[in-house]
Amino acid sequence: MIIEVSSQYLAKMPLKTDKNKTLLYYGKNKTLLGFTIFLLRTGIFAAIMGYAKERGKLEQLSAKIKTVTGYNEKNLAILVDGHEKYSHTVRILKNKEPETFEELYKVELQQVKEGRKALKESETDETKESNFLVYKDAILSALEKTIQATLSSL
Numbered sequence: 001m002i003i004e005v006s007s008q009y010l011a012k013m014p015l016k017t018d019k020n021k022t023l024l025y026y027g028k029n030k031t032l033l034g035f036t037i038f039l040l041r042t043g044i045f046a047a048i049m050g051y052a053k054e055r056g057k058l059e060q061l062s063a064k065i066k067t068v069t070g071y072n073e074k075n076l077a078i079l080v081d082g083h084e085k086y087s088h089t090v091r092i093l094k095n096k097e098p099e100t101f102e103e104l105y106k107v108e109l110q111q112v113k114e115g116r117k118a119l120k121e122s123e124t125d126e127t128k129e130s131n132f133l134v135y136k137d138a139i140l141s142a143l144e145k146t147i148q149a150t151l152s153s154l
Helices: 032-042 045-066 073-096 098-121 125-152
Strands: 002-005 023-026
Touching: 045 073, 045 125, 073 098, 073 125, 098 125
Parallel strands: 002 023
Antiparallel strands: none
16 A cells, blocks of 8 residues: 655655555655545554644744844743743653653753753853853754654654
8 A cells, every 4th residue: 555645744754664564655646634544544643743743843943042142131031931842842752752752851951951050150241141052052952853853753
């Protein structure tokens, strides 16, 4: 059985086969509805759609954080909010698929926490600016690695 995927959103998925060796590939002949019914029958629909939803959140968050340039209260609030949202999202992903996201949850989230702690402990304006950029880079790095993990786990 061969099913074509015509959705641009799902076109980022790598080619995979299920336990019945059904090939999923991209094209314009079949509709997303047929693909959805197939996924519901095989039980993998929830996982794929869940990753797409969480990946979308992470991509939006990454775009927002990339706009932050220098240290001020408004930009700090954006980073802290991004840190909290990332923490929540990676925890959801870890609970869905621990073998893929456990390491990200432990390592990447810890690096983000260390960046925030260093920023809080900064006393001079120069160290605040420097640690702010380290904190921002830690969040962006964690976001990118998690986005890549969602793409490769499908």
